[in-house]
Amino acid sequence: MDTILNKEIQNYINANLNTDLHALLLKKSPFPEVSMQEIVQQIKGKQVAGRKFPFLLKEGILFPPQLNLEQSSSEKTALYKSGILKGNTFIDLTSGFGVDAYYLSQNFKSITLVEQDTTLLELVEHNWKILNRQARFINLKLEDFLNETQEYFDLIYLDPARRDQQKNKVFLLEDLSPDILEIQEKLRAISGQVVIKLSPLIDLKYLVSVLPGISRIDIIALKNDVKEVIVFLSDENTDKVICNCVNLDSGEPAFTFKFGEEETARSEYSEPEKYIYIPNNAILKAGTFNLISQKFGLKKLHPNSHLYTLNKEDKNFPGRVLEMEMIDSKGIKKKEQYNIISKNYPLKPEEIKKKYALKDGGNDYLIFTQSKKGKIILKSV
Ligand SMILES: C[S@@+](CC[C@H](N)C(=O)[O-])C[C@H]1O[C@@H](n2cnc3c(N)ncnc32)[C@H](O)[C@@H]1O
Structure with a gap:
């Protein structure tokens, strides 16, 4: 993993940030120790980071394959979420490339990241050293972690992956990994606050009808493009779901209402x-x-x-x-x-x-x- 951080290779990556990547992929790598595919992965990462998470445009940061970049939250939406969540102990059960985890962890003392993909988690662990952020990194399927753990967390965060990339019309909780409906009871048992990021395609009425104990839903748009639906599960009995509509980077005020008022x-x-x-x-x-x-x-x-x-x-x-x-x-x-x-x-x-x-x-x-x-x-x- 560290070979690609070699100064000459990094200079080559930085010199090719605006090069046509299809053309570059057809060339032979000038460095025998890394493939052109690995080089292009880093170039793509830096390009995406420039738009989506500029805080990662730092010397020494490594980027994962494109799918992991696409699945990551943006710095702006992560920052919004970090502004509304704080406590002592935080766990991200689907940490992925760790953009959400990085921002959310700002307001917590003890931080745990769980991720099933070993290579991705190692890469995040490396990046967090560069970023000077401490955490416990656990390479497990979250279901296995949940079966074993005796700990309590002030905040559990999940950003489930889509199981089937083709299914972008019908959007059901069962299509996600993990299946929230299956693990919800365990989540509630070990945390007072469970926050789940869902796709903007989710139907809100369906969501409220299948997932009990929702206390709040935030619909987050960035420059009028809806990016995320954030669901807050509470361990207290609540029959009211507060809904916040926010449009980041627009200067517009949030609109808050009680679900059902419509x-x-x-x-x-x-x-x-x-x-x-x-x-x-x-x-x-x-x-x-x-x-x-x-x-x-x-x-x-x-x-x-x-x-x-x-x-x-x-x-x-x-x-x-x-x-x-x-x-x-x-x-x-x-x-x-x-x-x-x-x-x-x-x-x-x-x-x-x-x-x-x-x-x-x-x-x-x-x-x-x-x-x-x-x-x-x-x-x-
Ligand atoms: C959408 S990504 C998370 C992106 C992250 N929030 C970010 O901002 O970078 C979902 C991640 O959850 C992981 N994942 C999915 N199901 C899992 C499971 N059952 N146990 C552990 N990790 C899982 C996937 O490997 C993927 O990396």
């Missing part, structure tokens, strides 16, 4: 007024379509549009608020640049762009949608 919330309807409100994607994922309008006193354009309107601008709204006017299609000039939004409208943004010969981007918006009276087009003013 069932009794009602929306009023209106044709477009001066401002159009577009909730962020964490809120849309939570499905609080009526509650959001009720809480902010907004009127909805159409039952299926999830766009709202008001004559006033509310800067505390968790989403975009745009001043807009209704136009007819003749008001759209060819070759102009717009951010095109299509909601509850027969054409997709790409088709609209083609139909009206528009360019993507810029500061102006065009929204194609429906109000209760029918199809409408809105343009930012």
